[in-house]
Amino acid sequence: MTGSIALSVNGRRHMVEAAPETPLLYVLRDDLGLNGAKFGCGLGQCGACTVVVDGRAVLSCLLPVAALEGRAITTVEGLGTPERPGLLQQAFIAENAAQCGYCIAGMVMRAHALLDRNPDPTEAEIRAAMAGNLCRCGTHRRILAAIRRAASSRKGDRAGTPPPATGAGQGQGQGQGHGAAGATAGRVRS
Amino acid sequence: MRLGRITGILVAVAAAGAAAFAVLAWHPAIAPVAAPPPASPDVIRAGETLAALGYCASCHTAEGGRPYAGGRPIKTSFGTIYATNITPDARTGLGGWSLDAFTRAMRQGIDREGRHLYPAFPYTHYTGLTDGDVAALYAFVMSRMPVEARTPENDLPFPFSVRALMAGWNLLFFREGRFTADPNRDAIWNRGAYLAEALSHCGACHSPRNALGAEVTARAYSGGEADDWWSPALDAGSTAAPPWTEASLTRYLAGWDPEHGGAGGPMAPVVAAHGRVPRAEIAALARYVAGLAPPGQAGRAPVDRPVRVEDASLARGATIYAGACAVCHDSGGWAAGGVPYTAPSLGHRTTITGPDPRNLIHVLREGIAPASHARGPYMPAYGEMLSADQVTDLAAYLRARFSPDGPWPDLRETVHRLMPDAPVGRAGPSTTASAKEPPR
Amino acid sequence: MTAPLHVSRRSLVGGGLALMVGVPFRRAALAQGITPPAVKPGLPGSLKQAPRIDAWIQIGSDGSVTVLTGKAELGQGLKTAILQVAAEELSLAPAALRLVTADSDLTPNEGYTAGSHSMQDSATAIRHAAAGARALLIAAAGRRWGIDPAGIACAGGLVTAPDGRRLTLADLVEAVEPGAEATGQVPLRDPAAHTVVGRSLPRVDIPGKVAGGAAYLQDIRAPRMVHARIVRPPRYGARLVALDTASVAGGPGVIGIHRDGDFLAVLAGREYDAVRAMRALEKAARWEGGTPLPDPRTLFESLEGYPAERTVIHQTGQGAPAGAGRSVSARYRRHYQMHGSIGPSCALAEFDGTRLTVWSHAQGMFPLRKAIAELLSLPEEKVRCIHAEGSGCYGHNGADDAAGDAALLAVAMPGRPVRVQYTREQEHLWEPYGGAMIADARAVLGADGRIADWDYAVRSPTHLTRPGGAGQLLSARLLAKPFTEPPPKALPQPEGGGDRNAIPLYDLPRARIAHDFVKAMPLRVSALRSLGAFVNVFAIESFIDELAETAGTDPVAFRLAHLSDSRGRAVIAAAAERFGWGKPVGRGRGVGFAFARYKNLAGFAAIAVEVAVAPEDGTVRLVRAVAAVDVGEIVNPHGVRDQIEGGVIQAMSWSLYESVAFDPEGLRSRDWSTYPIARFPDVPDSLDVVLLDRPGQPFLGAGEVAQGPTAGALGNAIRSATGVRLRDLPLRPGPTGGAASL
């Protein structure tokens, strides 16, 4: 049976016609036309569908819409747009933190919830918080770098100073040239 | 003065008692040894198996810490005790312990320096171990990598902080002695009895404890507690449906049984450790434990019955079940091609059929995760996803649908107590939801 | 110049293709078949198959420039790198270019996007085509102005004469010689002057992917779209013997149930209705029979028991007598492993009554078109396959099958786009795995500490069952009138399949290398990133370490002593230096090294790792890794770094954790709880990538170079940490035995 359910998504209120047990993921993607949350397993095992509800990362593939009335849902679309990405999204872009990118919207939302609660996490805390989200392309180190970068630019924002550039590996600079972050290139003439 | 005399006598008696008690409570230190004699790899390997059967690492390893380096807080009703570092580190671990010192600790609960250990360390069970097994455990422990890790001070209020008082406790509740086989039983049963009683110390969790924290032997295996989880009864009081058999227990203790599922909470590390020992040992344990319940305890079949949808809480629970749980738990069970590690019906689960809702709440809150990179049962954690009221609705629904017994009393209070940080649901699901038929 | 191109359904793909209207377009550029025949064998890269410049670079009447590639974005950063190459030669900003990837109606046929070939084939073609297009524009301007083209410049979308006169590309487009072919002779821009190539241009696709843009096939929402879910047999070979459709057909939102033999699907207007109906249909279907699988405990014995075709792929020095010395031998094995893309396969198809359009994230749009045409008995021209991005692709996964399913259902429901989405379990169970393999190595180590004789045989099933024909699509084999799967084929050297990288790059005076090709496929298998190279490099690099140990020589020195290839030596030296090879590590730690040149003709990679092994349970953690790679001229350093990082982490996961679980009853790895992979806590603390750039040298491709060396280095590091030599992948020291004696 289908009912009318009021949902608050990215600060906007929507009336959704759906069976009350419909997992949020299908409503976000199919009814609200949002692309961020992804179907990865539908079993709560991979995190591709992660969104934030009232500040906490949740798996939208397993959360019935009926359980969400009155709660504030945030998806990756709520943090920014491709043209005007939010701070965390900018960090992911700056660190090239996506290969196929299929896991990434979930990663961004998991990281968003983490930084909200713990603005200055240690490396171990980041890894532990992200452990439930799977990435098959092996983008993990870029993602970790992006989260660290976002954490320090938030700090920078609060302190009123420009965000520090975070080197991704050891001893690399920023920028577009050869030898930038995480990879060093020696040019060999041949 | 009469009163004075009486007081005097009392004081004298008390003093004499204290003196006697002091004699009882006093134990000499055992001189440290430089290094234990080298043990053969076979003995170390045997000790490794025994340590897995005793799942020593599960207490003696802190969250994220080095194995056997101690530091894990053990919460008791008297306060918090920290498991010690049992790596052979000279300053903070068992370095310097001779086999005699180790044996005394295992069998009498007295450490090398002569101090009493608390029975959170199950010497009350280990006392039954054979000399050979104690020696093998010693050889294994001493072959670990030494880790310098100081064990935190216990957090026990007076008078429990006085270790010497354990002498009195021992006098009341502790009987030292080796395991004796029952000649009327077969060798496998006896092996299982030895493992269960002495090494695996099953009763430590599965038996009730008295006000002073001692196992009530008269009601052994009728169910107990661990870490605010309830431990199911293994005797006639078991609610397992269908009843446990040797075969199903063997599978369960090795990791997973299609009917009864896998272990959660404090039992999870036990099963994880048991999964690494030779199957024959597990089978022996299973024979003994299966025999604790009267044979042929029929009538316990899994239940799956219609739920009254007029009850708004149950209807909300039904909706949550349909959206969150059904994808796995209505998939027919692993054996039938459903989602891995699911049973044909949740009516098989003692978390739902048992007398206490705590384990179900714990599992819903924290989920189940296999050890890293191991195949094993998995369940997502709902503690960040559902509010305490929603978990209450879901638990009530599961109970109503899958247990032949009535609702749990105090369910809501228990959920709120165990989930203080749960998200707050600001409104219940819409009324349309409550008119829904529960999924069949 | 030609009729405007009409792109049907362009609205579905986010409007990108709408901009193509008015672009000159010729089908003549397109060749047919899986491996398109070379029409101009002498030309560089894929120009061999499609020599016309406008197959690759098209200039619209408005002056807009479109780049076309027959390769697809699989998450490897192809789009960005291709745009950089084209932009460099055209002296345009990458953002000024439009890009069309694999589309059987629009782009050249470049077969599959596989084997680290995209840069080698496509970027090379585009580089020359772009240079050719620049020359055409300059020539046209020269004619217009009546001056010598030599002095004319073309940059920033303007063609400028020495006297300052200027024309835009739009001014010139009509004057460009139509149908010109690339010669490969037009001089390319001097690498020293490059401003775009060699720079870490941020990936063009990431902003959309992190902010919810329509980035994936999964994001296409067509009007009147129907959601389909498939119900698969519970095991290989099971037959559908009874089906009660009544209860499901009446379910909420169900549009129809489609059954053709054992191919069973349910269609609904809303996705969640399709999900629910699929679950109900699963319960309403009764399957019987099935093909038993081998006993996993005797997997390798059964692999040895299957008949095999032996090919000796390399022989040298056989005339001379075998040298004397110590004989060493070892056997290495690999269990079945899976792709496990994070998103299960998806496809969309629409049939308008005559033409079928399929959107797929498979690796080859032209081979897929051929397979689907055969499946539906349609002429190939009536089928169009368009690549749209899906979840990361590491070889032949379920994507082609999903496209086949969508095609079958779309034809059954003309006029309505049908979207097929597999479940996680379906992807895990039905994707073709990387096959189980055995490699036997034997060598004689001479008294001089050098390898005197080398004998190696690798036994492997096929690594290619990708479509090209309908019989390779899963559902085609389930139909009432089934297609049969063609017999598996071995891929020939020099690239090879199971024998890829079976020939060491080392200097061996006497060697014999054989490939035992096994036709039996008890489990479905196909291409998994790097094919047999993963196993062969693991085996060779483990064995080299075993020999070095026997010789009492440092493993890196031993490698260098047997390698004259200068680029190989350079990556080995670079990795060893950056890693600090030779420095001692703590107890429970170990270091390992490995090297390979992918396919012996593509990229070079040397990898050094440090592992920590927990003595209590034998858990291995990769703590630190350094990879030095030479993939020819680097177009995007970050892109290469990311491919290497991803390759190392994925190969680490394969090497340490992964194997497909099964028993005679069927497959057991149905989800992530039964097929565990690496997670964040497993990721190394440091992972340095050293890039050896070779400006002016051919592109060699980076996608697969790290896989084999990572496995070899890990095995060697575990040996160094524990004293235990592990020869089976995944590498599991285990809690007892070796670990207890630590």
Ligand code: FES
């Ligand atoms: S799709 Fe929700 S956790 Fe995988």
Ligand code: FES
């Ligand atoms: S970037 Fe592809 S799965 Fe994470």
